[in-house]
Amino acid sequence: MSEYGYIPESPEQSFGNNKGIFNPKDIYDLTRADKYTNYGQLELIHTETLSAGTSTIDLKVADGTWDNSYNVHFLTYSNLTIVNGTTGVLAQFFDSTGTIINGTEYHYAVQNCTSNGTFTEHRPPYLPYQAMYLTQTTTNNTSSNREYNQQGYIYIYNANDSSKYTFISNQFTGFRNISGTMHQASNFGSGVHLSAETTTGIRFMNFGAQSWNEGTISLYGIKEY
Numbered sequence: 456m457s458e459y460g461y462i463p464e465s466p467e468q469s470f471g472n473n474k475g476i477f478n479p480k481d482i483y484d485l486t487r488a489d490k491y492t493n494y495g496q497l498e499l500i501h502t503e504t505l506s507a508g509t510s511t512i513d514l515k516v517a518d519g520t521w522d523n524s525y526n527v528h529f530l531t532y533s534n535l536t537i538v539n540g541t542t543g544v545l546a547q548f549f550d551s552t553g554t555i556i557n558g559t560e561y562h563y564a565v566q567n568c569t570s571n572g573t574f575t576e577h578r579p580p581y582l583p584y585q586a587m588y589l590t591q592t593t594t595n596n597t598s599s600n601r602e603y604n605q606q607g608y609i610y611i612y613n614a615n616d617s618s619k620y621t622f623i624s625n626q627f628t629g630f631r632n633i634s635g636t637m638h639q640a641s642n643f644g645s646g647v648h649l650s651a652e653t654t655t656g657i658r659f660m661n662f663g664a665q666s667w668n669e670g671t672i673s674l675y676g677i678k679e680y
Contacts, residue, residue, distance in 0.1 A: 497529060497675040505535070505670040514674050515656030517553055523655060525676030528611040532659070535605040535629075535670035543591035546609070548621060548648050549656035556648060557585045565644030567591070569631050577644075586660065587646035590627040603637060604670070605629035614654035621648045 458465040458481065466474050468490045477485070485491035501520040503512055514520040514530075532544070548556050565577040565588050577588045590607065607627035613619040624645045631640035648654065659672060 496678045498525075498678055500528075500674045500676055502671065502673040505667045505672070507668050508666045510661040510666040512659040512672055513549075513656060514659070514672075515549055515553065517655070521656040521674065522676055523615040523653065526613060526615055526679060527677040528614060529675040529677055530609040530611065530657070530659075530672065531607070531675075532670060532672045533604075533606040536603065536668050543662050544589040544605075544607070544627070545586040545660045545662055546589055546623065546646070547586045547658040547660065548614075548654045549658070550650075551617065551653040551655060553655055555658055556650075559585070560649045561585065561587045561646060562649060563587045563644060563646035565589070565625075565642055567631075567640065567642040569633060569641075570639040571633055571636075573633060573638075586658075587623060587648075589625050589644070590629070590642050591631075603630045611654075611657065617653045618651055620651055621654045622646070 458475070468474070468485055470490055471492055473485070473490070473492050475481070482491055486493065500522045501514060503514070503520070505512065516523055535544075547561075550556050559579075562579055563577070567573075567575045567577065567590070577591075589609070590605070605627065606629065607625060609623050609625040612622040612624075614621050622645065624643075626641070626643045628639075628641045630637050632638075657674075661667060
């Protein structure tokens, strides 16, 4: 019997045109050959593990931690903690020359929600940080309170298209200290870089004069056909 259950010979396989009864090995081999139909698959570009004292992470084409062959990127961050205090997450892009973009070209709209019923919003300007606002939160990384960690994800659109603006949409979950009590917190929002150019990376940054003690950031490309 030939491949994929066909006798005497199997048809040619290609993305969007698979025929046969496939066992796990068939699927594995076809996927590696880029011939198996699997829309929207995530492909890992880079994972960064934060070390103590880190406040800024750069993912760039120049060092191989960013890949501009994708039109849509997906970035996750998990288990971000600081020692004590209020901190948060901002994002900036690198332009086509590899220079960080500062200034008024960022617009964003973010809705914050907490379990005590508090709702707030953030929009420009968020001075002195000229960046897209993702979240503000409170963490506590003492030996008994490392459960107060932060996680979220960001979709990034059109980074590889010099004729379009680069957009993001984001969501976060973690904790916030309100009047001395820790409350579960979440937010959702979006942002845009108001300049049509190729984006060659992202700066994932901290604010509030705090540094992360630990955490993981992973960047994926969403495969298109």
